[in-house]
Amino acid sequence: MRLRYLFIFSLLVAASYALVQDFCVADLSLPAGPTGYSCKTPASVTENDFFYHGLATPGSTNNRAGAGVSWAFDSQFPGLNGLGISSLRLDLAVGGVAPLHSHPAATELVVIVEGTLTLGFISSFDDKVYIKTLNKWDVMVVPQGLLHFAINSGNTTALAFASFSSQNPGLQTTAFALFKNDFPTELVAKTTFLDAEQIKKLKALLGGTN
Amino acid sequence: MRLRYLFIFSLLVAASYALVQDFCVADLSLPAGPTGYSCKTPASVTENDFFYHGLATPGSTNNRAGAGVSWAFDSQFPGLNGLGISSLRLDLAVGGVAPLHSHPAATELVVIVEGTLTLGFISSFDDKVYIKTLNKWDVMVVPQGLLHFAINSGNTTALAFASFSSQNPGLQTTAFALFKNDFPTELVAKTTFLDAEQIKKLKALLGGTN
Amino acid sequence: MRLRYLFIFSLLVAASYALVQDFCVADLSLPAGPTGYSCKTPASVTENDFFYHGLATPGSTNNRAGAGVSWAFDSQFPGLNGLGISSLRLDLAVGGVAPLHSHPAATELVVIVEGTLTLGFISSFDDKVYIKTLNKWDVMVVPQGLLHFAINSGNTTALAFASFSSQNPGLQTTAFALFKNDFPTELVAKTTFLDAEQIKKLKALLGGTN
Amino acid sequence: MRLRYLFIFSLLVAASYALVQDFCVADLSLPAGPTGYSCKTPASVTENDFFYHGLATPGSTNNRAGAGVSWAFDSQFPGLNGLGISSLRLDLAVGGVAPLHSHPAATELVVIVEGTLTLGFISSFDDKVYIKTLNKWDVMVVPQGLLHFAINSGNTTALAFASFSSQNPGLQTTAFALFKNDFPTELVAKTTFLDAEQIKKLKALLGGTN
Amino acid sequence: MRLRYLFIFSLLVAASYALVQDFCVADLSLPAGPTGYSCKTPASVTENDFFYHGLATPGSTNNRAGAGVSWAFDSQFPGLNGLGISSLRLDLAVGGVAPLHSHPAATELVVIVEGTLTLGFISSFDDKVYIKTLNKWDVMVVPQGLLHFAINSGNTTALAFASFSSQNPGLQTTAFALFKNDFPTELVAKTTFLDAEQIKKLKALLGGTN
Amino acid sequence: MRLRYLFIFSLLVAASYALVQDFCVADLSLPAGPTGYSCKTPASVTENDFFYHGLATPGSTNNRAGAGVSWAFDSQFPGLNGLGISSLRLDLAVGGVAPLHSHPAATELVVIVEGTLTLGFISSFDDKVYIKTLNKWDVMVVPQGLLHFAINSGNTTALAFASFSSQNPGLQTTAFALFKNDFPTELVAKTTFLDAEQIKKLKALLGGTN
Structure with missing residues (x-):
């Protein structure tokens, strides 16, 4: 009995993913992969998914x-x-x-x-x-x-x-990569030739530590 | 003697192409390939190659x-x-x-x-x-x-x-693909279900023949 | 105790996905991504997965x-x-x-x-x-x-x-994209130069509306 | 004067390569690159380039x-x-x-x-x-x-x-890769576990040496 | 009530996958896709994920x-x-x-x-x-x-x-592909020109059958 | 007469490029494209092309x-x-x-x-x-x-x-990108938050100007 429901459920779910093409609107609640997010089911996609007002x-x-x-x-x-x-x-x-x-x-x-x-x-x-x-x-x-x-x-x-x-x-901003984290001053100095004093000044300014 | 000059020439030419990376500004006078145009030699590239005023x-x-x-x-x-x-x-x-x-x-x-x-x-x-x-x-x-x-x-x-x-x-504009060339009216009609009259009218309007 | 079972379960599941290579037979019941469907576990793949009789x-x-x-x-x-x-x-x-x-x-x-x-x-x-x-x-x-x-x-x-x-x-069939949906006749006319009468005739023929 | 002709010539040549898109029919007489052959100029392409009778x-x-x-x-x-x-x-x-x-x-x-x-x-x-x-x-x-x-x-x-x-x-045919070239019998034997006798028999059959 | 919790949960989960970029450390316990494994959530990634001691x-x-x-x-x-x-x-x-x-x-x-x-x-x-x-x-x-x-x-x-x-x-090792499985001797012989005796000898050596 | 020789020559040249596959050893004396250098003709490739002693x-x-x-x-x-x-x-x-x-x-x-x-x-x-x-x-x-x-x-x-x-x-080394060229000190300062004094010191050290 349970198997039968499972079978029916499986068919329904399968149907909803069966037409992956044209687009793949991200479902941010599912695990992602190397090439991007999982797709929303086609049935739940509307014109608003291709539109963005945030700019x-x-x-x-x-x-x-x-x-x-x-x-x-x-x-x-x-x-x-x-x-x-x-x-x-x-x-x-x-x-x-x-x-x-x-x-x-x-x-x-x-x-x-x-x-x-x-x-x-x-x-x-x-x-x-x-x-x-x-x-x-x-x-x-x-x-x-x-x-x-x-x-x-x-x-x-x-x-x-x-x-x-x-x-x-x-997006990797050079000043943030150097000064806005816990990258140790000694290592920043050694790998960029900057003076420790300069590094410490900018770490203070940008919120970095170490 | 000729070989020596050839060798020197070959080195010079090689040097000019030897650093293909970062970018490949098109030389429109050379043959292209499936992924784009041949590159200008790096030495001839300037900031103007990355700039466009035409818009x-x-x-x-x-x-x-x-x-x-x-x-x-x-x-x-x-x-x-x-x-x-x-x-x-x-x-x-x-x-x-x-x-x-x-x-x-x-x-x-x-x-x-x-x-x-x-x-x-x-x-x-x-x-x-x-x-x-x-x-x-x-x-x-x-x-x-x-x-x-x-x-x-x-x-x-x-x-x-x-x-x-x-x-x-x-860029493939549907109306131009159908009506702005010598695509025979009979074939357009058969493959789009449009009426021949409609096709001929638009061919006349857009400069098509047949 | 529960954690221990979870750990064992996790190992078993991991094992079943650990050899992704050669092929990735689609499991249509799982979410898809931009490059295709999720893979069936290798253990469940048979020769029939590479065979198709439908043609x-x-x-x-x-x-x-x-x-x-x-x-x-x-x-x-x-x-x-x-x-x-x-x-x-x-x-x-x-x-x-x-x-x-x-x-x-x-x-x-x-x-x-x-x-x-x-x-x-x-x-x-x-x-x-x-x-x-x-x-x-x-x-x-x-x-x-x-x-x-x-x-x-x-x-x-x-x-x-x-x-x-x-x-x-x-697969995008031109006649279906124009006439077999709710694409408003006015917009079809404006963007293809077709006459409204022609559009309405073909919408009726192919099952479109608007 | 020479420069002016050169300029005109350059424009003509540029024009002939300037529309690389849709397709890139191979010109087998020009150097190839990692992704394929150089393209014929668009003006020289005809319907016969997309057609093949050899099968x-x-x-x-x-x-x-x-x-x-x-x-x-x-x-x-x-x-x-x-x-x-x-x-x-x-x-x-x-x-x-x-x-x-x-x-x-x-x-x-x-x-x-x-x-x-x-x-x-x-x-x-x-x-x-x-x-x-x-x-x-x-x-x-x-x-x-x-x-x-x-x-x-x-x-x-x-x-x-x-x-x-x-x-x-x-296309790499196993028997030809092993037996239809000068791959030394001793190396074939060592890297495939085949007997030397078997190897020599098949080299004789398929035209290999060594 | 249940929907509200679901909503909150959904936001939390979304947050954890929302920054897929730079890298995608494999979570071997989740389904894989054609281009690789699902990603661990960024929050769970440490320097040890980019380090391997096994060599x-x-x-x-x-x-x-x-x-x-x-x-x-x-x-x-x-x-x-x-x-x-x-x-x-x-x-x-x-x-x-x-x-x-x-x-x-x-x-x-x-x-x-x-x-x-x-x-x-x-x-x-x-x-x-x-x-x-x-x-x-x-x-x-x-x-x-x-x-x-x-x-x-x-x-x-x-x-x-x-x-x-x-x-x-x-990794496809020729000898294993031919002799370390149930590939029928008759088919191996026919498709590689090897003698059945040689095949059976190597199947015995490498653990193959048939 | 000239055409006949051209035809023969064309066939010969074509033959030498006709088998682009497996590899494409760079000919550094020919123009490159977006995906790499032009290929040497297959006939001129030897085992030494796949071998490098420079390390x-x-x-x-x-x-x-x-x-x-x-x-x-x-x-x-x-x-x-x-x-x-x-x-x-x-x-x-x-x-x-x-x-x-x-x-x-x-x-x-x-x-x-x-x-x-x-x-x-x-x-x-x-x-x-x-x-x-x-x-x-x-x-x-x-x-x-x-x-x-x-x-x-x-x-x-x-x-x-x-x-x-x-x-x-x-390869883009941060210190060289900032200090080993003519990147104006004022612009470096503005876009990295570094002090002009620090910049000038490192430009002097690494050979930069401006």
């Missing part, structure tokens, strides 16, 4: 860098799961900066929506710095995994939209 | 659809070659439309920059239509290869920025 | 198009999960047609087994139509995501076998 | 194995370049055999077109043999890189069509 | 081949899941041998740590054998899926470290 | 970091082209260090061959530092694109072998 609200620029970020990666926008693209909105106050960072898993394409931004990235094979000042609708591309930065080099608030060649590009 | 000029909306497109795919922006991302700018006049089309090789992510747009796509496994009206900074994602469209559903010019998960997404 | 039965050609299709995609043939290939059998009555459609996720390779078929596809970059009439054992390839069709152009039933470069190619 | 002629079965093979890999059918699919036709005389082999770069899907075939493959993690006898329209899948074979187990000529998840699957 | 113990060389192997594939070293790399340690007694085998899913790179090894692989397109004798710190690469072997050709124990371009390369 | 010579440790590196990436070892793997040898003097760096395009797997090394990497999503001290035959994995370092934490010279999941992983 309408700028991130606060009331911080040291004068930078506000609103994210649309897969964990904020589950409809991106498995589709190989994501985005963010960057607001920079006058004099604001997006600190030096890299995205381990994606190329980035930046378009300027308002104001003037100076963007730069550093190549890995010869440490050459590629810097360019961009105005409204100018586009720049930053190859995967390379260090890059943005500075508001104009006299007004700047606004940019960035898209990425992965639904989850990752 | 600052809107495409003309003085056409039947009231739609202007400016492209930043790899053939317009050679720095994208091999980096898995590209973009375009879409200007829609009041009442304008981006006709039904698909991108065979990429997912598309659209962000609204100005105005109001109604976007929709059609799934392949059950022909379900997912439609959503978007305002400034709203984002929508269209999975790879699916038919989709955009309509200016507001009272002002609309402006959107689209990015793609490939440097060369392709 | 021996032709799909009925008793329909408007005179086309019968039998599928061997991953949801019919779970052994294909993760292996990057699938197939189908197409039977076309005299005068029958495989209506215009695309596969968003795969290239298609068609071989003719019986009769004479006219195949065509449309490129995305210049709307060029590539058409060819094929006889027994002739092969044609249709690149990923492009619109294509087949017509029985002979005097006998035609039979073809198609294979795909994905275990789940998807 | 209409069976390979001769007048050999030791009673097996005839006609290939449609990318070097025979250049339109497959970059498209991730290929195929072959296998004719087996009564009692004929496709000797044990593997395809290093692709999964294989076999469909029976005539007769009765016994197919088998061997898993890599536990050496388990999966064997199945197939009749007309039965399908079997062989995961990438695994050893497999086919035998005509019926009383009539058998005919099968195989497709592959790569345009160039490779 | 410090050589595999026993007290066997027919005089070969000891210690593995670091994903099922032994779960931190490799999804990262596209793995390794093993090979100890060969004097006269020892790594029997002829292939890795269906990975290229192999071998470095010699101690002693002298003769390595060889066989190409698939012309059965050519590439053989090389290697000493300390020499490196050899074996392309994916090709048959290869190693022999201790020196007078001392040899030690090598191999790494692979996949977290789960698979 | 037998340690890199000099007579430098600030006490670190010597010998590379086996695709530009040093052309046989790796397209095969998805590469390696290097790291010699660290007592107290030596491999400065903080990332590989934009590959996961790294490190095995200790001699001595004691402390390895660490920093995750991108929470800046957590994973540190571990390793002895002979211990293995550690560093996920793609993340900052990491190694320190000789023992009393003897240390020796490690690293392999990578790409034939060209790239």
Whole structure:
């Protein structure tokens, strides 16, 4: 008797997963795998899963860098799961900066929506710095995994939209990786050639220890 | 003697290609391969290769659809070659439309920059239509290869920025594939169930023959 | 005590999943991910998981198009999960047609087994139509995501076998995407340039609404 | 003056390669790369590039194995370049055999077109043999890189069509890898546990030396 | 009431999976998918997940081949899941041998740590054998899926470290695939041209049947 | 007449490239593409193309970091082209260090061959530092694109072998990216929060300007 119900249940469940194609909206409550989250059942997917409103609200620029970020990666926008693209909105106050960072898993394409931004990235094979000042609708591309930065080099608030060649590009900010954790000062000094005094000063500033 | 010069020449040439990494800016004058264009030699690459100004000029909306497109795919922006991302700018006049089309090789992510747009796509496994009206900074994602469209559903010019998960997404507009070529009317009719009269009318309108 | 049993249970379960390699036969009752279904435990896999008999039965050609299709995609043939290939059998009555459609996720390779078929596809970059009439054992390839069709152009039933470069190619038939759902007539008209009258006629024919 | 002509020439050449998308028909006269051959210029591509007639002629079965093979890999059918699919036709005389082999770069899907075939493959993690006898329209899948074979187990000529998840699957026949080259008998013996006498007998049979 | 708890629980669980990026340490107790195991929750990951001590113990060389192997594939070293790399340690007694085998899913790179090894692989397109004798710190690469072997050709124990371009390369040893299972002698003979007597002798030696 | 010779020549050339499979040994004198170098013709490939002796010579440790590196990436070892793997040898003097760096395009797997090394990497999503001290035959994995370092934490010279999941992983050393080029001090300061004085000191030390 129990087996019979199990069989029926199994058929019902099977049916609900049987059409995996076109998209795989993330179900964040289920275990993930190397290529992304598990999919919601197709029957529970609606147009709202492919829509994201979160970029309408700028991130606060009331911080040291004068930078506000609103994210649309897969964990904020589950409809991106498995589709190989994501985005963010960057607001920079006058004099604001997006600190030096890299995205381990994606190329980035930046378009300027308002104001003037100076963007730069550093190549890995010869440490050459590629810097360019961009105005409204100018586009720049930053190859995967390379260090890059943005500075508001104009006299007004700047606004940019960035898209990425992965639904989850990752983000490693150099200053945070060095100073905003328990990375021992001695090891930071040894592996970056920075002075211990400098390291301790920035750890204090950014909330790091050790 | 000749061999010695050949050897030296060979070393020089080798050196110029020996550091393929980080990026591969397209040399459009050389043969391409399945994954993209040949790379410029690293020594000839500058910051301008990663920068594109072409989206600052809107495409003309003085056409039947009231739609202007400016492209930043790899053939317009050679720095994208091999980096898995590209973009375009879409200007829609009041009442304008981006006709039904698909991108065979990429997912598309659209962000609204100005105005109001109604976007929709059609799934392949059950022909379900997912439609959503978007305002400034709203984002929508269209999975790879699916038919989709955009309509200016507001009272002002609309402006959107689209990015793609490939440097060369392709673009197949349904009306052009059916009516803007020499696809024989009889075959179009048979494979789409459209009436021959309708087909001939649209072929005349769009410049098709047969 | 409970923990000890849990520990033992955990080891047993771990053992059953510990050898993921060679293949991953789909367990359609478990959640799927972006790259396919979850795998059955290796111990439960038999030779029958790699075998499919479903193509021996032709799909009925008793329909408007005179086309019968039998599928061997991953949801019919779970052994294909993760292996990057699938197939189908197409039977076309005299005068029958495989209506215009695309596969968003795969290239298609068609071989003719019986009769004479006219195949065509449309490129995305210049709307060029590539058409060819094929006889027994002739092969044609249709690149990923492009619109294509087949017509029985002979005097006998035609039979073809198609294979795909994905275990789940998807299938978007243009007429069904336009007319076999609730896609509003006004939007179809605006985005395809078709007349409302034509659209309503085909919606009635194919079971669409709106 | 020379520069001006060079400039014009450069534009012409660029134009001819500027639209790499949809497909990349192989130009076998140009250097290849890790993912395939260089592309023909789009302007020189015709419908015949996507069409292959070579499978209409069976390979001769007048050999030791009673097996005839006609290939449609990318070097025979250049339109497959970059498209991730290929195929072959296998004719087996009564009692004929496709000797044990593997395809290093692709999964294989076999469909029976005539007769009765016994197919088998061997898993890599536990050496388990999966064997199945197939009749007309039965399908079997062989995961990438695994050893497999086919035998005509019926009383009539058998005919099968195989497709592959790569345009160039490779083919390594075990008996040929061991005995049809200059692989020293002593090394074959040591690395396969076969007797030297057996090895020398098969080297003589298959044309090997050493 | 139950729904409320369910809701809270769901949020908690979601939080624990919400940051899939950088790595995906395998949870061997959960179902796997085509690209690897499910991920442990980020909160439970420690430095020990990225560390493996198992290669410090050589595999026993007290066997027919005089070969000891210690593995670091994903099922032994779960931190490799999804990262596209793995390794093993090979100890060969004097006269020892790594029997002829292939890795269906990975290229192999071998470095010699101690002693002298003769390595060889066989190409698939012309059965050519590439053989090389290697000493300390020499490196050899074996392309994916090709048959290869190693022999201790020196007078001392040899030690090598191999790494692979996949977290789960698979391993198919020719002699085991032929003789260490229930592959019927008649089918082995037919598909490899070996004599039945030879096959039965090796089946007896290696523990095969049939 | 000329055409006839051209035709013959074309056939000869075609023949030499017609068998691209198994491997693609780099020809560094030809243009590269996004996925690697052009292939040598198969006829010119020998066993030496798959063999590399360059790791037998340690890199000099007579430098600030006490670190010597010998590379086996695709530009040093052309046989790796397209095969998805590469390696290097790291010699660290007592107290030596491999400065903080990332590989934009590959996961790294490190095995200790001699001595004691402390390895660490920093995750991108929470800046957590994973540190571990390793002895002979211990293995550690560093996920793609993340900052990491190694320190000789023992009393003897240390020796490690690293392999990578790409034939060209790239290498971006943080201190060199910041201080060993013309990256303007003001921009470095603004994007890393470092003091200008510290930056100028390290630019002087490492050879940077501006």
